[in-house]
Amino acid sequence: MRLQLGFLNVTVMGVLLCSLLAFSSPARAQTATDCTVPNVVNMKESDAKSAIISAGMVERVVGVQCYGDPPIPGGYIISQSPTADTPVQCGAFVYLVVSSGDCVCTVLNLVGKTVSEAKSLVTVADTAGIYSNTVPAGRVISQSPAAGTQTRCNYLVGLTYSKGPAPPIVGRIAINGGRSATSNPAVTLQLMAFGGSGVDQQQDVVRRMRFSDDGTHWSVWESKNSTRAYTLPAGPDGIRTVHVQFSNSDTEVSSVYSDSIILDTVPPTGSILINNGASTTKTQAVTLNLSWADTGVGVSRMRFSDDGAHWTAWEAPKNPSAYTLPAGPGHHTVRVQFLDGAGYYSTVYNDYINLVAP
Numbered sequence: 156m157r158l159q160l161g162f163l164n165v166t167v168m169g170v171l172l173c174s175l176l177a178f179s180s181p182a183r184a185q186t187a188t189d190c191t192v193p194n195v196v197n198m199k200e201s202d203a204k205s206a207i208i209s210a211g212m213v214e215r216v217v218g219v220q221c222y223g224d225p226p227i228p229g230g231y232i233i234s235q236s237p238t239a240d241t242p243v244q245c246g247a248f249v250y251l252v253v254s255s256g257d258c259v260c261t262v263l264n265l266v267g268k269t270v271s272e273a274k275s276l277v278t279v280a281d282t283a284g285i286y287s288n289t290v291p292a293g294r295v296i297s298q299s300p301a302a303g304t305q306t307r308c309n310y311l312v313g314l315t316y317s318k319g320p321a322p323p324i325v326g327r328i329a330i331n332g333g334r335s336a337t338s339n340p341a342v343t344l345q346l347m348a349f350g351g352s353g354v355d356q357q358q359d360v361v362r363r364m365r366f367s368d369d370g371t372h373w374s375v376w377e378s379k380n381s382t383r384a385y386t387l388p389a390g391p392d393g394i395r396t397v398h399v400q401f402s403n404s405d406t407e408v409s410s411v412y413s414d415s416i417i418l419d420t421v422p423p424t425g426s427i428l429i430n431n432g433a434s435t436t437k438t439q440a441v442t443l444n445l446s447w448a449d450t451g452v453g454v455s456r457m458r459f460s461d462d463g464a465h466w467t468a469w470e471a472p473k474n475p476s477a478y479t480l481p482a483g484p485g486h487h488t489v490r491v492q493f494l495d496g497a498g499y500y501s502t503v504y505n506d507y508i509n510l511v512a513p
């Protein structure tokens with residue numbers, strides 16, 4: 156009890172002593188810091204003044220400036236001095252800088268600068284490279300927003316820059332898949348083209364194509380496709396060449412590419428004589444005297460038969476050719492057939508000879 160009582164007494168005495176000292180100190184008005192600066196940044200100016208006055212201080216606007224990043228609306232406090240929570244003497248000044256609104260800037264002209272130069276001047280939001288024959292590689296071709304636009308000062312700019320000249324368009328053409336001959340003037344062209352300015356523009360790599368039979372007179376430009384039906388020009392059997400050119404625009408045209416095929420609309424012809432037309436032979440071994448002709452591709456193969464039903468394997472044409480007649484005396488007929496490069500078969504030609512006893 157006594158201890159408790161004593162503690163209480165000491166506490167009460169302490170509080171009383173402190174209070175007495177506080178109210179009786181004659182020097183306090185000049186040195187005490189019993190006001191605390193409120194936080195008024197981002198407050199409306201009138202609200203900030205009220206808050207400062209309520210806290211026992213005096214506000215003074217010392218500056219008005221635009222403010223863009225982060226945006227502080229016009230009439231709101233950008234900064235204060237002293238800063239919030241600073242203990243100050245009551246009645247002290249709190250200095251304020253008020254926003255006049257977003258700062259307005261004029262978008263710089265970046266066209267013609269390098270991308271890195273542009274990035275050192277403005278905040279670049281995104282870039283896209285395209286091929287250009289006129290703007291050097293790495294330099295800005297266009298920008299958004301455009302130069303001269305009035306906008307907030309922390310603006311972002313999108314840039315389109317040059318990747319330099321586009322790689323040339325390279326093409327290929329094949330007639331009927333590259334076959335050497337055709338018996339039908341109606342053919343199919345296989346077409347490939349790549350490179351060119353379309354590569355980076357997310358469109359079909361090459362847009363147009365046109366054709367010519369002579370390399371001088373051209374069809375009108377048409378949409379690029381991977382195949383196209385085509386009719387070879389009329390005329391005697393022989394080589395036909397189809398020329399193609401690819402383009403994306405009038406100023407971006409590929410070289411001329413071509414493929415050739417032999418148009419062959421006529422089967423081959425031929426002849427056969429056994430032993431130069433002799434009527435008899437004493438040996439099974441004979442010599443075949445052969446001739447052949449073809450107006451288109453030319454004869455590529457020949458074959459023989461003793462009975463018109465069973466044939467030898469196709470072989471390269473050769474004159475004269477050794478041949479062995481079937482055994483047994485009597486008349487033997489040898490048949491020959493020719494095949495041209497377009498796949499035409501000749502009619503079957505034959506000769507016969509009488510195999511007699513030696």
Ligand SMILES: [Ca+2]
Pocket residue numbers: 419420421422423449450451452453495497499
């Ligand atoms: Ca032919």
